[in-house]
Amino acid sequence: MESIPFGLAALVTLFSALRVVRSPNLVHAALWLGLALLGTAALFAVLGASFLAGVQVLLYIGGVMTLTLVGIMITRRHDGLNVPAESIGHVRAGVVSVALFAVLAWAISATPGLDAAPLGPDATTQDIGHALVGTHVLAFEVVSMLLLAAMLGAIVIARRKDPAPHAVTHLHVPATAVREAAE
Amino acid sequence: MNELVHGALYGTLIATAILSTIAMGIWFERKFAGRMQQRLGPTIVGPAGLLQPFADIIKLLQKEDIVPRDADRGLFDLAPILAVVCSLGVAAVIPFSPSIIASDLDVGVLWVLGIGGLMVIPTFAAGWGSNNKFALLGAMRAIAQSVSYGVPLVLAVLVPVVLSGSLSISGIVAWQAQHHWFAVWPIVPGLPAFVIFFLAMLAESNRIPFDIPEAESELVAGITTEYTGAKFTLFYMAEYVHTLVGSALGAALFFGGWDGPFAPGLHWMVLKTLTLFVLIYWVRWSLLRFRADQLMRLCWTWLTPIGVALLLVSAAWVTFGGTN
Numbered sequence: 001m002e003s004i005p006f007g008l009a010a011l012v013t014l015f016s017a018l019r020v021v022r023s024p025n026l027v028h029a030a031l032w033l034g035l036a037l038l039g040t041a042a043l044f045a046v047l048g049a050s051f052l053a054g055v056q057v058l059l060y061i062g063g064v065m066t067l068t069l070v071g072i073m074i075t076r077r078h079d080g081l082n083v084p085a086e087s088i089g090h091v092r093a094g095v096v097s098v099a100l101f102a103v104l105a106w107a108i109s110a111t112p113g114l115d116a117a118p119l120g121p122d123a124t125t126q127d128i129g130h131a132l133v134g135t136h137v138l139a140f141e142v143v144s145m146l147l148l149a150a151m152l153g154a155i156v157i158a159r160r161k162d163p164a165p166h167a168v169t170h171l172h173v174p175a176t177a178v179r180e181a182a183e
Numbered sequence: 184m185n186e187l188v189h190g191a192l193y194g195t196l197i198a199t200a201i202l203s204t205i206a207m208g209i210w211f212e213r214k215f216a217g218r219m220q221q222r223l224g225p226t227i228v229g230p231a232g233l234l235q236p237f238a239d240i241i242k243l244l245q246k247e248d249i250v251p252r253d254a255d256r257g258l259f260d261l262a263p264i265l266a267v268v269c270s271l272g273v274a275a276v277i278p279f280s281p282s283i284i285a286s287d288l289d290v291g292v293l294w295v296l297g298i299g300g301l302m303v304i305p306t307f308a309a310g311w312g313s314n315n316k317f318a319l320l321g322a323m324r325a326i327a328q329s330v331s332y333g334v335p336l337v338l339a340v341l342v343p344v345v346l347s348g349s350l351s352i353s354g355i356v357a358w359q360a361q362h363h364w365f366a367v368w369p370i371v372p373g374l375p376a377f378v379i380f381f382l383a384m385l386a387e388s389n390r391i392p393f394d395i396p397e398a399e400s401e402l403v404a405g406i407t408t409e410y411t412g413a414k415f416t417l418f419y420m421a422e423y424v425h426t427l428v429g430s431a432l433g434a435a436l437f438f439g440g441w442d443g444p445f446a447p448g449l450h451w452m453v454l455k456t457l458t459l460f461v462l463i464y465w466v467r468w469s470l471l472r473f474r475a476d477q478l479m480r481l482c483w484t485w486l487t488p489i490g491v492a493l494l495l496v497s498a499a500w501v502t503f504g505g506t507n
Contacts, residue, residue: 027258027311034304054293062300066330069307073323125290125350
């Protein structure tokens with residue numbers, strides 16, 4: 001019974017992920033990305049990880065997706081926002097994708113102890129919270145330090161060396177021109 | 184399967200109730216605005232103009248459906264539908280009485296924030312799809328505004344979450360029914376958090392004094408510039424749904440939801456929701472529109488730091504003494 005909603009969510013996710021890379025229209029691609037992320041959230045929800053599903057919607061669609069859209073809007077060029085969706089090397093791309101998938105699948109299946117996850121499938125939100133700031137508090141803090149470093153880096157990159165406020169040069173209008181205009 | 188049937192049944196009921204309330208809310212707003220401006224408001228259609236909203240709806244639906252030639256047809260058509268879906272979706276986890284709730288998620292607060300955050304997508308789709316500079320400018324303002332006000336909104340909503348120790352909205356309401364309403368006690372994180380929630384909610388639903396995205400004197404009508412007929416009606420409806428559902432959320436998070444003496448829970452919830460709804464109208468018809476920079480200054484230099492401070496106070500309240 002559970003496999004039907006799972007299959008539906010997976011189908012939607014895969015289809016929209018395909019549209020993300022195949023759509024020639026940048027805006028459409030971004031919106032398809034939103035649907036793909038929503039589908040991932042639905043997968044989490046079907047599997048009973050409602051906290052993850054909520055966080056997925058909140059962070060990925062509310063955050064990443066929104067930033068992407070704002071980025072597109074701000075950097076809007078004139079009409080014809082089309083980007084070529086056709087790649088030159090289908091075969092090479094296909095080989096690399098399959099290889100990547102194989103490596104990931106092998107790594108996941110070869111990692112021991114995945115079944116003995118620290119939190120079982122019945123973990124409530126409270127359990128997750130306790131685990132995050134209890135047993136795994138070090139990892140939690142390290143991740144937040146990483147985010148802080150990324151934020152500082154972004155600020156450093158974005159900060160221009162602003163000139164002194166008075167350095168704005170006025171237009172030099174020749175005094176004679178002013179006099180002529182006044183007359 | 185039982186849960187599915189329950190969700191579909193109650194979801195339909197709640198959605199119908201909300202949409203009917205909105206029809207009457209439009210009548211009430213026009214009357215209320217009229218009285219505040221020393222006018223009578225609608226009087227012709229039906230007794231005391233009560234049938235006015237229906238006349239309005241019939242009028243709107245009769246209008247020609249115009250799609251601009253160079254519009255992005257798919258986005259243009261999708262946007263109004265998504266707007267209604269996102270604003271109605273929030274209502275799914277709000278308990279209108281101990282038993283009347285469409286889906287009692289244990290991460291209800293996350294659902295509310297997540298689905299509320301999705302409102303950016305229809306706004307963008309409408310602004311971009313219309314292929315109109317006013318619509319695009321309106322969408323940019325709306326998105327900047329809702330992203331900024333999302334921060335104080337989350338901070339304010341986290342106060343009841345921390346105080347009650349629950350992420351489920353029905354859990355938060357049940358906690359308040361057992362102990363006390365958060366807007367009343369502890370008054371220091373509670374009441375200011377409600378004020379921040381209220382302001383952020385007004386800003387997220389683009390109501391006056393925060394209706395900069397629709398500033399008709401500058402932007403024609405913002406994202407709805409190119410919309411006519413049924414699609415315009417959907418946007419109009421989505422705004423009202425957003426306001427009403429936001430009121431219900433405020434009532435549930437800060438005023439104890441269905442908790443109250445003498446009457447059934449549903450009555451109390453409806454009373455509290457409508458009180459907040461009227462409060463929004465009152466603000467709307469009393470105040471002028473903010474400027475965009477004033478809006479952003481209010482958000483980032485006042486509401487956000489105060490929100491962080493309130494969150495810390497509520498954490499301290501729970502840790503030291505408090506009522507838990």
